[in-house]
Amino acid sequence: MKTTFLSNEFRGSAPYIDAHRGCTFVIHVEGEAFESPCEALIQDLALLHTLGVKLVLVFGCKPQAQAALARSEHPLQLLRGRWIVDQDGMAVIAAQTQQLRMMIEARFSVGLPNTPLHGLDIVTVSGNFVMARPFGVRDGVDGLYAGDVRHVRSDAISELLARDMLVIIPPIGYSSTGELFDLDSTEVASQVAIAMQADKLILLGQHDGVRSEDGALQHQMEPEQARQLSAVSMPESLHHQLEAACLAARKGVKRTHILNWNDRDALLGELFTRDGMGTMITQERYEQLRIATSADIAGLMELLRPLEERQILVPRSRERLEQQIGDYTVIDRDGMTIGCAALHSYAQEGCGELACVAVHEGYRDGERGTRLLEAIEQRARKQGLRQLFALTTHTAHWFLEHGFLPAGIDQLPEARRSAYNTQRNSKVLIKPLV
Incomplete structure (x- = not known):
């Protein structure tokens, strides 16, 4: 009997299933991924949870918040790539973030009907895990409620993961004075992964990965190689991901992956095949x-x-x-x-x-x-x-x-x-x- 392609792929994934069990993955998903049906992505995350991966999901909310601010005719100004957020704007962003978080939690709560994971019971939890500080005054302009990550409560997150919960973290930070701050979700994911010393940071955006000057997809790079490629013209969003990936690698995160959420097979293909589907940044030599x-x-x-x-x-x-x-x-x-x-x-x-x-x-x-x-x-x-x-x-x-x-x-x-x-x-x- 001939060995089928499916059998070979399944056998090939076995070492990775074993290697990933018990590992901590911080996965960042840009808000654009939730603008269209996201059931396939939720199924893949649920599958990882079922296989024993400890998951921290950080989500972006930029397109949803931007649309809500536009509806309220709230002006948006940029300061070094960040929104200048006043008190009214922060209220709109917080409401949209809360709405998106509940939508994600709802997707994990319905038992994934009509899928192979039907009936799976996943408990999600969110909270004030990320403490923030003001972005501050830059070029003479006050960012107001734009913020940076100050501290990650990694011990609290670890306790919840140990209880088999899936932790969801929004792009909102909390200050010691009780204020809310709008955070860059990619930075949140990177800082959470560093604080957790995660086994993997996975950045799901709109790019397949990093490409060389001749257009070849770079499946594996070290931070120094990535720094050299960052000088090559690339979309600002990809450049931002690459900077976050390199920072995480330098700060002890074993492997960071840049993947395209539009590709249905990208996440599982990257994790359970030898050559992967995107770009991996690692301090350790993969080969x-x-x-x-x-x-x-x-x-x-x-x-x-x-x-x-x-x-x-x-x-x-x-x-x-x-x-x-x-x-x-x-x-x-x-x-x-x-x-x-x-x-x-x-x-x-x-x-x-x-x-x-x-x-x-x-x-x-x-x-x-x-x-x-x-x-x-x-x-x-x-x-x-x-x-x-x-x-x-x-x-x-x-x-x-x-x-x-x-x-x-x-x-x-x-x-x-x-x-x-x-x-x-x-x-x-x-x-x-x-």
Whole structure:
């Protein structure tokens, strides 16, 4: 029986289901997402809750508040990208925020009829979790009731999450003097994630993610890379998200994701597939090149098996891998071994064998083989080796492109020459390390 696409996708998601259970996610949803039917988004959030994710939902209310202010003919002025909010305007914004919060709570309270999650009981809670301070006077203009986040009551939020509640936080802040302040919802989400030291901050906006100058979607970046890209022309709303994501990453949030709420599959696709659907900002390298350990043996065997079955590589037993595991360098992508190469040293002859160069078929378009070769060359130089040699039956051209030269069997170290398999008739290539 053929394995279906659905079965493969479900099996592929299993490690993520386990990894996300018990984790804290702060999810920001812009107010525009609630201007149209949002049942699909609510279902996805409910599913995450069911899978054991601790959810904090921060929502925006800008389009709803802007429309209400326009209806009341209340003038709007901007101060460095923020609304100048007087007392009457704050009352309108507070009313719209309250209305939207109750609508969201209502969606979680109806048991999600006509969905696979029908009958699910989710308790939501909101409160004065975010303390605020005035935005203040900028350029000689008083922002009045525009505010910034001053403090997040993270302990109170954690207690509620521990009781299996879904916490909802509006873009409203409370002052120690009892006043309300209009807050930027993206800033609220970022500050909540930082205060909670959340496992993930997810920013659901109107952009698929960050793109390079040539238009390619950047699936994973570190803050410094993102800072460089921020100089490229991009929509102000995306730039704002990117700044919030980078701040969160620098302040200890493990991973921040920028996704498009218009894409029905974006949230679950980002969380439960290896390559994701948007842009992830992380201080940790999502893809690591490192020395292999015994924990990598199963992943190595899985990576090498297809190449061994096609006789591209000589089969290696588990015992052999265990004995030589320290010779291997691997590329680890979010827990999956997607590349490897080995350096078997012949120190007396001053040379080393570059062996078992392999990259997973789904990841052969990113110069990963070159990265592995460079890492092996660096290891060889540290060991004082003067040259590398390789034996291959299928990829001689790749080695030639990377500075190897054809050689004869008689140029191999004696121990390796005696073990040469004449039936495979592998080509010998050598590269000086200068």
